[in-house]
Amino acid sequence: MVSPSDSDPAADALPDYRRQSPAVAARFAALRQRPVVLEIDRLGRQFAGEHGPVTALRDISLQIHRREFVCVIGPSGCGKSTFIRLLAGLDTPTSGRVLLDGKPVTGPGPDRGMVFQGYTLFPWLSVTRNVMFGLEMQGKAATEAERDALQWIDLVGLRKFAHAYPHQLSGGMKQRVAIARALAASPRILLMDEPFGALDAQTRAQMQAHLLEIWRNVDVTIFFITHDLDEAILLADRILVLKANPGEVQELIEVPVPRPRRLDQLTTPEFLATRRRLDELIHPKVAAHVASERLPIVRLTQLGDDVE
Amino acid sequence: MSRWFSIRQDLTPGRHRLLGVFAFLLPLAVWSLFSYVPWLWHPMVRVTDPAGVSWIKPGQILPREDFAKLVEKQAALAAPLPTGAPANPLYFPPPHAVGRALYTAFTTEPVLKGDKWLHEAIFSSIGTIFWGFTLACLVGVPLGIFCGASPAVARLTEPFVDFIRYMPAPAFGALMVAIFGIHVAPKIGIIFIGVFFPLVLVVATTVRRADVSLVEAAQTLGAKRRALVLRVLVPASLPDLYNDLRLLLGSAWTYLIVAEVVGVSSGISFFINQQAKYRNFDNVYAAIVIIGAIGFTTDQALAWIGQRLFAWKNPRPSRLRRFFGRLTGSTASPAPVASA
């Protein structure tokens, strides 16, 4: 992953990633006027390690507005999963707090839906019954829950598989069901932890388009973790870049790429400029790093049998 | 064609069946060899002609050395020599005798009036097992599930259960008789004790093994404690629980044999002991084989049902599951398999 600027002199002509077109600037201004759904206030989490406490997250503050799409990126092990679990209430912070609509988060609840990286559909339930789960937890009658569930299944385009069991679905389909299941419980915010991380490139692109489409049509705020930089730029209004050891906010980027987003925006100047900035933040001086740390491998092949 | 004995590679269905049959044929073959080949083992001699020796009768079985000494003695007296054929001890009847006994044991009247016929003994044993096992499950499964679901309940329960588990159930025999009398109740009690305590621990462990991310997913969908246990943990661990119970049902048979000699001896153990007393060892073997057959077929049947009940665990369409799905109102029907 070498940023385009390293070799390409034309890339230096890229605009500043902070420069926004009037339309984009107006959109961000409007966005800031919307009410805050989730307020993250100096959030921190320490784990008890073998050699004393390990700080996984430190002092993270962020306000997420209604119907905003926020992505979080950061190197592996920087505490992204820890972060999202704190928001979901599946873990408790050691400092700071999380407020949802002004009320402190004390535990998991249906107002914060979650899509996990691994597949967490209930394998003993059909697709419909999986999606009905949250509705039934809210005390909806079975027939009503089933009708609602089928609407959500329609929305993710899996009507044909409504009666299938999870083991009969492909990875992408499973995640679509997981999204439908989370949305059916009508959460205020949808938390997604690298939901497309295990999918192949093509399915992943489809799922990204799908997710944007869903987000346009459903009144929901999305908090999305990824390690794919293009994915973050393609999806997000704002990108929170974390750094590792301890996990801290490195920068909060307002993505200058106009909406509606499409895959062919991948080569627009705004996109490339943002991409270059993210590369700088996530992979500082990759080339030098790789060169200085050659792996201690002894040559094990025949002479004249070179592959490179 | 793959090799027969490759490591961890599934057998073809044909070989699977064939080897399963061989699993029974091989021991039977060994048994037949030792029974029917006269120079294999046969440490005894069955007298065919006593030749005037007053203290042996035709058909009597005595050790080879004793018979040899007898022949020597007769030869020294120049008297007619007794004859005999190699034989196995009484306690090692040949397959055909046991096979015959499998039938005749059901048709011969009990020696003493008031003793039970074999089929009555078997039914009485099955009844004892059924009640002991069912009661243990009724109490033990819910308790085990609570232990598996809640670390607090587990900590409060499991150390003591573990402690009692090490006491052999038959040790409670005298106590059971004192409490429950001498008939069937103390026997059920012993099976209960033998099954209940391991059951609680096994069920708790199985429930604890259920995927915690499913619980977390359910929590983010609004499930609270009760729903987490009943709608997530229980269905998630049900297939494994089912197999646990299958294994424990096997151990219930072990306790049965000890339990039945407590108080008034009854059931299949009584039949076995009685037949051994009359030295009808072919009947003894027949009874043991019948126990094995009952256990084996029950287990196979339960495995078969389980495979169909929990088809989501081993992907294979099943009519039985759809039937149960319809009963419980879930809309299980065939669906196209995803390709994308």
Ligand SMILES: Nc1ncnc2c1ncn2[C@@H]1O[C@H](COP(=O)(O)OP(=O)(O)OP(=O)(O)O)[C@@H](O)[C@H]1O
């Ligand atoms: N339960 C725990 N106990 C101790 N340390 C933990 C625990 N959970 C996470 N950590 C530590 O916190 C740090 C952040 O972990 P986390 O899983 O949040 O990273 P991540 O950014 O999600 O990584 P990845 O991109 O690989 O998913 C890691 O160093 C990890 O070892």
Ligand SMILES: [Mg+2]
């Ligand atoms: Mg993670």
